[in-house]
Amino acid sequence: MTYADKLLLEVSGLSMSFGAQRVLDGLDLRLPPGIHALLGPNGAGKTTLVNILSTLLRPTSGRARVLGLDTQSDRRRLQRRIALTGQYAAVDEGLSGAENLLMMGQLFGLSRGVSLKRGDELLGRFGLMPARAARVSTYSGGMRRKLDLAVSLIAEPELIFLDEPTTGLDTRSRQALWDEIHRLAGQGTSVFLTTQYLDEAEALAERILVLDGGRIVAEGTADVLKDRVGGTTIQLHDDSGRLVSEHPTDGTTADVARTLTGLAGRDPGLAVTVRKPSMDEVFLQLTGHVAAGHEPTEREEAAA
Numbered sequence: 001m002t003y004a005d006k007l008l009l010e011v012s013g014l015s016m017s018f019g020a021q022r023v024l025d026g027l028d029l030r031l032p033p034g035i036h037a038l039l040g041p042n043g044a045g046k047t048t049l050v051n052i053l054s055t056l057l058r059p060t061s062g063r064a065r066v067l068g069l070d071t072q073s074d075r076r077r078l079q080r081r082i083a084l085t086g087q088y089a090a091v092d093e094g095l096s097g098a099e100n101l102l103m104m105g106q107l108f109g110l111s112r113g114v115s116l117k118r119g120d121e122l123l124g125r126f127g128l129m130p131a132r133a134a135r136v137s138t139y140s141g142g143m144r145r146k147l148d149l150a151v152s153l154i155a156e157p158e159l160i161f162l163d164e165p166t167t168g169l170d171t172r173s174r175q176a177l178w179d180e181i182h183r184l185a186g187q188g189t190s191v192f193l194t195t196q197y198l199d200e201a202e203a204l205a206e207r208i209l210v211l212d213g214g215r216i217v218a219e220g221t222a223d224v225l226k227d228r229v230g231g232t233t234i235q236l237h238d239d240s241g242r243l244v245s246e247h248p249t250d251g252t253t254a255d256v257a258r259t260l261t262g263l264a265g266r267d268p269g270l271a272v273t274v275r276k277p278s279m280d281e282v283f284l285q286l287t288g289h290v291a292a293g294h295e296p297t298e299r300e301e302a303a304a
């Protein structure tokens with residue numbers, strides 16, 4: 001097995017333009033198997049990248065290998081090993097949930113019996129058993145999204161692309177999807193998801209990629225990205241909550257104790273907080289603008 005075979009994704013010099021608009025601008029990426037989140041604001045090019053990686057779209061230039069296969073020349077072979085769940089549920093409205101799963105299972109070469117069995121397992125896992133025989137046209141948005149995910153999992157892909165999987169879902173459905181993504185990862189399926197939500201990227205992904213201006217502007221674990229933006233600090237506040245001073249720390253008990261010993265003599269009455277920058281602050285620092293759906297805090301406005 002070559003090194004490239006062990007990589008989940010390998011992208012070099014990838015660019016995509018629509019007319020005069022350059023959406024991706026010479027992207028380079030090498031990712032191992034695992035859960036990866038592509039984070040970026042509206043229009044950053046997340047869907048465009050996912051569509052290229054999942055073979056739906058041909059890049060203007062550059063190349064991408066997924067699971068060791070070229071997205072253009074090995075298109076067919078690659079399509080059998082990946083699944084894509086889009087922002088808009090792509091299931092047949094006229095069929096029931098069970099029929100959609102049966103159809104997709106058979107399309108992927110599974111027998112009728114196996115398709116039905118696996119389909120019912122998936123319906124159960126997503127809490128859709130009561131709606132098993134109901135037409136999808138009667139499903140709520142959240143139910144459709146879950147069915148969409150179930151449909152893309154029936155062939156047990158090695159890699160699943162989830163394009164903004166929880167956009168528009170209520171908190172409970174969102175949590176159910178998060179749980180399912182963790183479960184998938186636990187059984188060895190890799191996940192490449194896009195999101196505009198920092199908390200989602202932080203909760204799910206081992207590695208976060210920040211896409212902005214057609215390029216990956218940062219890459220790493222949530223902790224690594226937070227460290228790039230100044231890391232952990234000890235903050236001291238007075239009675240009225242005003243920030244009096246802020247001191248860098250590595251966050252360990254030894255370092256916090258040492259720092260506080262020095263400070264306690266000077267300001268014995270102040271309140272202490274040990275604080276890591278939020279993913280929102282990280283996003284602002286890395287891209288120069290706030291993330292979608294986020295009201296900037298005073299602190300972030302000051303930082304901008």
Ligand SMILES: Nc1ncnc2c1ncn2[C@@H]1O[C@H](COP(=O)(O)OP(=O)(O)OP(=O)(O)O)[C@@H](O)[C@H]1O
Pocket residue numbers: 018023040041042043044045046047048049196
């Ligand atoms: N087929 C297309 N033809 C022309 N322009 C396109 C096409 N697809 C995408 N674009 C443009 O490319 C840019 C990036 O779009 P894309 O959907 O990849 O962004 P995104 O990061 O997924 O955004 P969102 O979070 O809003 O889904 C946008 O300005 C969009 O209008």
